[in-house]
Amino acid sequence: MSQNKQEVLNVGIDLGTSRSSISASTGDRHVVESYVGWPVDMVARKVLKREVLIGRDALDNRPMLELHRPLERGLIKEGSERDDQAVRELLRHLLSLVGADPESRGDTKVRAVVGVPAAALRVNKQNLRNAMKGLVDNLIIVSEPFAVAYGLEELLHTMVIDLGAGTTDFCVMNGRLPREDDQRTLTTAGDSVDELLTTAIREHYPDARFSIHMVREWKESQSFVGEPKKPVKVSVPVAGRPTEIDITQEMRSACESLLAPVSETMIDLLSRVEPEYQAKVRQNVILSGGTALIGGFGAKLQEELQEIGGGRVRVVKDPIYVGSDGGLTMAVDAPESDWEKLPA
Ligand SMILES: Nc1ncnc2c1ncn2[C@@H]1O[C@H](COP(=O)(O)OP(=O)(O)OP(=O)(O)O)[C@@H](O)[C@H]1O
Ligand SMILES: [Mg+2]
Numbered sequence: 001m002s003q004n005k006q007e008v009l010n011v012g013i014d015l016g017t018s019r020s021s022i023s024a025s026t027g028d029r030h031v032v033e034s035y036v037g038w039p040v041d042m043v044a045r046k047v048l049k050r051e052v053l054i055g056r057d058a059l060d061n062r063p064m065l066e067l068h069r070p071l072e073r074g075l076i077k078e079g080s081e082r083d084d085q086a087v088r089e090l091l092r093h094l095l096s097l098v099g100a101d102p103e104s105r106g107d108t109k110v111r112a113v114v115g116v117p118a119a120a121l122r123v124n125k126q127n128l129r130n131a132m133k134g135l136v137d138n139l140i141i142v143s144e145p146f147a148v149a150y151g152l153e154e155l156l157h158t159m160v161i162d163l164g165a166g167t168t169d170f171c172v173m174n175g176r177l178p179r180e181d182d183q184r185t186l187t188t189a190g191d192s193v194d195e196l197l198t199t200a201i202r203e204h205y206p207d208a209r210f211s212i213h214m215v216r217e218w219k220e221s222q223s224f225v226g227e228p229k230k231p232v233k234v235s236v237p238v239a240g241r242p243t244e245i246d247i248t249q250e251m252r253s254a255c256e257s258l259l260a261p262v263s264e265t266m267i268d269l270l271s272r273v274e275p276e277y278q279a280k281v282r283q284n285v286i287l288s289g290g291t292a293l294i295g296g297f298g299a300k301l302q303e304e305l306q307e308i309g310g311g312r313v314r315v316v317k318d319p320i321y322v323g324s325d326g327g328l329t330m331a332v333d334a335p336e337s338d339w340e341k342l343p344a
Contacts, residue, residue, distance in 0.1 A: 007108045008110075011095070011113075012147065013091070014115045017074070017166030032054060032094060039053075044064035109137045111331050112138070114132070118145070128141055149173045154286060159286070161266065163262070163289040163292045165291070167187055168291070174273075189291055193257065193294075194219060197254035201247055218234050225294060231248045233247070234247060284311075288323070
């Protein structure tokens with residue numbers, strides 16, 4: 001390699017409400033829960049021996065931390081200095097996991113494609129740019145479902161629905177870069193299921209004690225729509241005593257709350273596709289994101305397509321890395337002119 005040709009490290013980052021992943025051109029990839037926490041006081045700092053904790057480490061130590069989730073309802077939180085710092089710390093941590101942070105990369109130039117919820121793409125682009133300043137040299141910001149479509153090479157006659165925690169993002173691919181009206185964002189997603197489930201369980205069992213983190217774990221292991229295959233039972237303390245409660249109906253209604261908004265938006269977007277291509281797109285609906293793992297969800301959406309001539313809904317196999325892998329592929333493919341250059 002010639003002396004003045006700088007080495008380049010390409011990375012794809014999926015910046016998610018609940019978890020974020022990074023894929024690097026070295027083949028390295030990592031996923032981190034999107035939590036950042038600072039010790040609340042001098043005791044916590046002495047116990048934890050760290051200035052800032054990130055991911056699972058932060059979640060596991062949450063009573064000792066001022067805990068932040070940098071994204072909410074598809075937007076990068078703004079307002080407080082801590083919120084700005086949280087998104088930056090999360091990005092810095094992700095980069096450090098693949099040796100791309102400013103401390104470890106030496107002279108290597110780092111180029112990052114970052115996938116964010118479509119709403120953040122419209123509203124928060126500047127925030128994200130600021131957060132990435134000094135961390136990477138070149139940047140491209142794209143919507144999450146587009147990164148997914150790119151990674152799967154599903155670029156023509158496809159609809160990607162990315163069911164995340166904060167948002168459900170839709171994107172129709174017509175063989176060119178998606179435009180504003182090819183994309184939609186709903187704030188009904190995994191977090192709203194957690195909220196509904198919490199309220200319903202509290203109503204049914206007012207004496208049961210549980211946290212939102214417990215509710216999320218119950219959902220992730222036993223979520224479903226349609227007829228239950230088996231009852232959903234969980235153990236919670238009631239007046240201090242571990243007690244088994246049945247939450248089958250609550251689980252079903254909370255998960256089913258996503259069906260109507262998602263299928264309405266899917267059908268509305270389909271109806272806007274050029275008439276001669278609508279049938280092709282109906283045959284190629286792809287679900288990604290953690291919330292797409294709700295038992296029976298894809299099958300129910302496919303049933304909805306029957307009403308408009310039938311179609312096929314698939315769930316991607318590798319929902320954790322599909323977004324960051326797509327970003328990485330895009331980083332490798334992108335011509336020089338597509339990159340934003342960030343000041344150091
Ligand atoms: N097996 C499962 N069943 C139901 N929900 C699940 C399951 N596994 C994960 N989830 C939910 O998926 C969501 C996380 O998915 P994902 O990682 O795609 O979201 P994200 O990228 O962090 O969020 P967003 O894309 O909205 O910013 C959470 O709400 C989580 O509880
Ligand atoms: Mg996501």
